[in-house]
Amino acid sequence: MTELFTTIGTWFEELALPLHFLLLAVFLGLILGVIQLVKRLHPYRGQLMVLAGIFWVFLVFYFITYTFPVPRGILVGMTPGSTIPRLWFYSLLPVIVLTLIPIFRNKEEVDPKWGNMRLIAIVFTVLVISVGLFNFIGYYISSALFIVTVMWILGSRNKVELIAVPAGWIVFSYLVFARLLSVRLPVGSIIENIIG
Amino acid sequence: MELLSNLAAGMGVMFALMPLLMVFVGVVVGIILGTIPGISTSMAVALLLPFTFTMNPINAMALLLGCYKGGNYSGCIPAVTINTPGTPSSVPTLFDGYPMSKSGRGGEALGILLWSSFVGGVFGSVILVLFATPMARWALNFWSAEYFALCVLGLATVATLGGKNWPKALVAVLFGLLINTMGTDPMLGFPRFTFGVVRLFDGIHLMPVMIGLFALGELFHNIENYKVTDQKFEKHTYVYPNMLYYWKLKWSMLRASVVGTIIGILPGAGSAIASFLAYDFEKRISKNSKQFGKGAPEGVAASGASDSANTGGSLVPMLALGIPGAPTVAVLMAALMIHGLNPGPELFATAPDLVYGMFATMFISSFFVLVIGFLGTKLFVRTTNIKKPILYTLIFLFTIIGSYAIRSSMLDVGMTIGFGVIGWLFKRYNYPVAPVVLGVVLGRIMEMNFRQAMMRDGIESFYTRPLTLIFLSLAVLSVIVPIIQERRADKKAALSAAAATGATVAIETVTVETDKEDEA
Numbered sequence: 001m002t003e004l005f006t007t008i009g010t011w012f013e014e015l016a017l018p019l020h021f022l023l024l025a026v027f028l029g030l031i032l033g034v035i036q037l038v039k040r041l042h043p044y045r046g047q048l049m050v051l052a053g054i055f056w057v058f059l060v061f062y063f064i065t066y067t068f069p070v071p072r073g074i075l076v077g078m079t080p081g082s083t084i085p086r087l088w089f090y091s092l093l094p095v096i097v098l099t100l101i102p103i104f105r106n107k108e109e110v111d112p113k114w115g116n117m118r119l120i121a122i123v124f125t126v127l128v129i130s131v132g133l134f135n136f137i138g139y140y141i142s143s144a145l146f147i148v149t150v151m152w153i154l155g156s157r158n159k160v161e162l163i164a165v166p167a168g169w170i171v172f173s174y175l176v177f178a179r180l181l182s183v184r185l186p187v188g189s190i191i192e193n194i195i196g
Numbered sequence: 197m198e199l200l201s202n203l204a205a206g207m208g209v210m211f212a213l214m215p216l217l218m219v220f221v222g223v224v225v226g227i228i229l230g231t232i233p234g235i236s237t238s239m240a241v242a243l244l245l246p247f248t249f250t251m252n253p254i255n256a257m258a259l260l261l262g263c264y265k266g267g268n269y270s271g272c273i274p275a276v277t278i279n280t281p282g283t284p285s286s287v288p289t290l291f292d293g294y295p296m297s298k299s300g301r302g303g304e305a306l307g308i309l310l311w312s313s314f315v316g317g318v319f320g321s322v323i324l325v326l327f328a329t330p331m332a333r334w335a336l337n338f339w340s341a342e343y344f345a346l347c348v349l350g351l352a353t354v355a356t357l358g359g360k361n362w363p364k365a366l367v368a369v370l371f372g373l374l375i376n377t378m379g380t381d382p383m384l385g386f387p388r389f390t391f392g393v394v395r396l397f398d399g400i401h402l403m404p405v406m407i408g409l410f411a412l413g414e415l416f417h418n419i420e421n422y423k424v425t426d427q428k429f430e431k432h433t434y435v436y437p438n439m440l441y442y443w444k445l446k447w448s449m450l451r452a453s454v455v456g457t458i459i460g461i462l463p464g465a466g467s468a469i470a471s472f473l474a475y476d477f478e479k480r481i482s483k484n485s486k487q488f489g490k491g492a493p494e495g496v497a498a499s500g501a502s503d504s505a506n507t508g509g510s511l512v513p514m515l516a517l518g519i520p521g522a523p524t525v526a527v528l529m530a531a532l533m534i535h536g537l538n539p540g541p542e543l544f545a546t547a548p549d550l551v552y553g554m555f556a557t558m559f560i561s562s563f564f565v566l567v568i569g570f571l572g573t574k575l576f577v578r579t580t581n582i583k584k585p586i587l588y589t590l591i592f593l594f595t596i597i598g599s600y601a602i603r604s605s606m607l608d609v610g611m612t613i614g615f616g617v618i619g620w621l622f623k624r625y626n627y628p629v630a631p632v633v634l635g636v637v638l639g640r641i642m643e644m645n646f647r648q649a650m651m652r653d654g655i656e657s658f659y660t661r662p663l664t665l666i667f668l669s670l671a672v673l674s675v676i677v678p679i680i681q682e683r684r685a686d687k688k689a690a691l692s693a694a695a696a697t698g699a700t701v702a703i704e705t706v707t708v709e710t711d712k713e714d715e716a
Contacts, residue, residue, distance in 0.1 A: 154585035
């Protein structure tokens with residue numbers, strides 16, 4: 001059994017981080033499929049998915065602990081590095097059961113209804129794009145564009161505000177973070193090339 | 197006597213331009229941010245944290261503690277003015293504060309809040325000074341096993357006192373503890389769960405976790421429930437009453453301060469529980485109990501004083517035992533760790549200036565809250581007029597720049613966004629986020645102590661030492677008791693439902709019989 005776990009652990013350990021997210025998505029897709037088959041679990045879909053996601057992370061970590069070096073030689077008396085992660089994994093198992101009991105007994109509060117998911121998806125996308133652009137157009141331009149876009153999305157139509165807020169933020173972040181706190185904010189490769 | 201001299205030493209440290217300025221700035225920022233609904237005290241302190249990186253620990257803690265006190269007080273302001281509690285602990289303030297405001301007595305309610313916050317703050321600080329040092333001295337005798345058991349107890353109580361969602365809180369604690377194991381093994385020095393990312397060799401930094409879970413998660417939640425038509429809060433004007441008016445409420449304030457401080461000392465109980473308990477207690481003993489919920493000044497005084505006293509109380513377990521008693525205290529504890537200090541009894545030996553400076557800060561910030569609140573509340577109330585599109589956009593940028601500023605790392609920014617999504621999902625499905633942060637904060641300490649204890653005496657160390665056994669038993673009890681309580685409550689509910697059904701059947705039978713008699 002230990003050998004099998006070590007093999008699985010090694011495979012997980014050598015997997016690149018983005019592929020781990022892909023695997024997590026596949027696992028969650030499978031769980032969602034199972035939930036769809038059991039009608040009484042439908043009101044708890046979100047809660048179960050969160051729990052499944054957490055369990056998957058624990059499971060991956062648990063297998064990886066089998067690849068950790070075992071203390072030998074002068075370190076033989078040391079407690080292995082796998083002890084604590086495994087302890088948390090074993091502690092999670094009964095806790096998961098305790099969390100599932102009220103769900104299976106239909107005594108848990110049902111999932112809340114979805115709010116403005118379109119808005120959250122748009123804002124999230126703008127946020128990710130803006131952060132992604134830091135290395136190309138720099139922090140200042142990217143954050144100014146972010147402010148204007150998100151304020152517009154959230155319903156602001158006042159032209160003075162749409163100009164004053166990003167301008168004020170750029171001045172504030174330059175004075176406080178770049179000058180006072182000496183944080184090296186990304187200038188961006190495109191801007192660097194233009195400036196030289 | 198020794199305590200007084202220590203406090204005097206702390207005052208000596210604090211009575212310099214920079215520390216005083218930091219407390220002042222912290223209180224002002226805390227009051228402004230706390231007044232805005234949707235910004236909790238822990239979020240305000242987390243947002244200020246990046247500004248402290250280049251400061252010395254004394255100035256950093258002066259700023260953050262000032263923000264904690266200021267935010268704690270002003271969280272109650274929107275409860276009075278716009279019927280929206282700024283923090284969970286300010287919910288009881290709303291019961292009487294808003295009715296007072298609606299009937300044109302908003303100035304009275306805000307004045308009571310200010311004075312009760314001052315009284316509670318000073319009371320809690322006195323208790324902090326009296327209890328933290330002896331408790332820390334006692335804790336210095338702990339062995340590794342005892343320290344581990346104490347952390348388990350702290351996490352168990354923190355998790356299980358979350359109420360009905362305690363299993364989810366335990367899941368959250370374990371999640372925090374697990375992600376804390378990422379990075380180089382603290383004893384053997386090999387990389388664990390780093391997935392080839394060199395930046396992860398240092399482990400997960402506390403800042404992305406805190407900013408993501410508290411600030412970004414809450415922001416996503418607000419955006420989800422955002423309506424484009426709902427861009428502004430209501431406007432109000434306020435007039436304060438004279439000093440004699442507050443004097444009549446002195447006993448209400450003192451009683452609530454006692455309740456708030458005691459609850460604050462218990463790890464995990466939190467200011468919300470304190471506030472509700474103090475309000476309930478005051479309602480029970482007040483001659484004016486029928487007015488509660490309709491605009492009773494005693495109700496506002498009780499919730500305001502207990503909320504403020506709770507801050508002093510909640511610092512006792514953090515400073516003396518290294519266990520955060522509340523979510524905001526977990527952020528403060530993380531701030532100490534970022535500055536290379538280990539919160540707990542050793543802090544009294546390694547950085548006494550800082551500890552006694554923190555004691556002094558609690559008194560000074562209470563005084564600042566009173567003065568700044570008195571002079572500026574009418575102005576701060578206007579922050580509720582900030583349009584939500586501007587506010588939300590700026591918070592987004594604060595979280596991003598704050599997480600980037602720590603190590604100039606885009607990975608930290610990515611992690612902040614990741615933890616923001618986790619925080620939003622957790623909030624959505626009633627998984628509390630504070631236990632995750634507690635797990636991350638206490639994880640390394642627990643691991644080190646557990647492994648040291650295992651190396652020293654093996655597994656025996658956890659059941660042969662009485663204190664360890666007591667702590668672990670209490671931890672188990674704190675998990676089991678809520679289960680028993682929940683079962684009892686379920687049984688009671690089932691019985692009362694059955695009784696109600698029985699009564700309905702009886703009433704229906706009587707009605708049918710009466711109808712038959714009438715027909716006859």
